[in-house]
Amino acid sequence: MQFIAFLVLSLLSMGALTTAQLLCKCPLILLPVCGSNGITYKNACHLKCANKDGSLTISKDVAC
Numbered sequence: 001m002q003f004i005a006f007l008v009l010s011l012l013s014m015g016a017l018t019t020a021q022l023l024c025k026c027p028l029i030l031l032p033v034c035g036s037n038g039i040t041y042k043n044a045c046h047l048k049c050a051n052k053d054g055s056l057t058i059s060k061d062v063a064c
Contacts, residue, residue: 024049034064 026045033044035056040063041047047058 031061032063033058034060034062038064040064 024045026043026049029043031043032040033047034040035047035050036059037056039050041050044058047056050056
């Protein structure tokens with residue numbers, strides 16, 4: 001358990017993980033969607049988690 005806590009803290013400090021990503025619980029289903037920002041997300045849930053200001057939408061139901 002200490003190793004996992006250390007790993008999470010290390011990733012947060014390096015900027016590899018954000019707090020929002022840690023709090024977001026998405027299924028491990030790969031159904032890519034293209035966001036209105038031109039970024040491909042693993043699925044709609046991941047896009048929703050990245051949508052901090054509410055302006056991000058799905059532009060296509062496939063990868064960008």
